[in-house]
Amino acid sequence: MTQAVTTKAGAPKQGAPKEKLASRTAAMIVMGVSTLYFLVPIWWLFISSTKSREQFGSTGALWFADFNLFKNIADLVAYNDGVYLKWMLNSILYAGSGALLGTLFAAMCGYALAKYRFPGRELIFNVVLGGVLVPATALALPLFLIFSQFNATNTFWSVFLPSIVSPFGVYLARIFASASVPDELLEAARLDGASEVRTFFAVSRRLMTPALVTIFLFQFVAIWNNFFLPLIMLRDQALFPVTLGLYQWNSQVNQIPEIRTFVIIGAFLSIIPLIIAFLSLQRFWRGGLGAGSVK
């Protein structure tokens, strides 16, 4: 095995193997230490989620005590009329449907910018590109002011609608559409009598799949992680996404100590959907991730 790797690397100089061994050991040590740094906090969160409140502070923090995970989850779900489940569902709704619509609109716009020639094309693209550099948090306060003009703050739509817009998605979709959808194919579809819109949904969309999955995932994460907009917009607990809900619980820990267990289990459960999404879709998004940076 080692032999095979060395030959593949093709060390041409004599005396290289010794240097190689030292380099390889050093490299693996760096990788090992990094793995600990990245995974130990999550391991701690998992272990803590399995402990009862009494054992949380009194037993070794990085290994199991009595396995209480399912009882903890049941308590969490029951607490406060199941408000935690409500938050999770809200997050899934905000992030899932927001990212789905956002990806669709970004893909259509980026596709049109890549595949059609029309006046104002460059202007639109440059304005959208400027939008990539405008931080979403800078928009939160003015969005609140606008929504309050319509008495629409503290509603589902006040968080949902602004999250749909993804200028970076348009940028990625345009790059990817010009690279992966050949003009000849569009011409052929036209000769067959297919309409432009039909061609997009039946043919081009398939060719753009890796980019679309990437756009979807990163927008999903952006909405799932969004904190400032819901913090400013929402007062009604029933509308909170899970991040805002856990934030609020965490700031009440000093007054209501038993809530701490819920914060920890809630935090642990809230990261599982994202990890599953990333793992199951990784063969798509890893290809797409490079696309944005190649240009």
Next chain:
Amino acid sequence: MTAESVAVARAKPRRSTVKHKGSIAFFIVPFAALFAAFYLLPIGWAIYQSLLVVERDGTFGKPVEVFGGLTQYLLVFQNQEFWASVGRVLLFGAVQVPVMLGAALVLALLLDSPLVKGKKFFRLAFFVPYAVPGVIAAIMWGYLYSPNLSPFSALTSEFDFLSPTTVLWSIANVVTWVYVGYNMLIIYSALLALPQEIFEAARLDGANQWQIAWSIKIPLVAPAITLTAIFSIIGTLQLLAEPQVFRSFTSSVSSTFTPNLAVYATSAVPNVSLAAAMSVVLALATFALSFAFLKFTQRKADS
């Protein structure tokens, strides 16, 4: 590239008429409408709001908003807490961004080198923190830093991670923890896209892995690094969730710790016009800084 130039050549003769107008509108209008409503309009609104001041007739008069020119901007520039927060995030960025991107680059190069086995595992392990939202990561690390609940209490009871002098760097660690893997993956994808022949040639010339990494790989993935740097700079200036969460663990984080916290605190007063002016200044500063960085790296690449 070739396909595009062919298309341009083909489109030239009938340039005067735009074909497929209806379809183009169908593709562009949904995004454009939302972009106008939730990007352009808020920017315009923030600028408008920032030009207003509140006036009253006497002490008990009804407050009315009137045009006040650049009054709010003058107040922003005189607001020491706001500038202290800007200085704080700039210091934060000057240290945290290079450290984070340096680590991401080193890990990406190691993953790309033949020195490391089990690449698939490491790639995933490093990326997992990116799936943890900033708020959740901050809550988690808040416990890890705490003197009595931390699994590392031997360390945290001796060294205070949440004191006024250290808390900024404790937050920097949280941000680094979340984003190293993400940035590593962007750089790593760029590395994978490089043609392998260059390295063959360098190896035949007797270059070792370090030399190949330093003189060939790093310059070639510079655009990817620039991209990650710009997003990191934007992210740093916008720092909000992590310090806001840390406010429930320690009193060392003031209500105006970062510019965005200052905006939030000011709007809660409520002094929305001043907060809007702060938002505008912050957005302009972010824009200017990332733009300047882009130009700077481009000039460096050209010379």
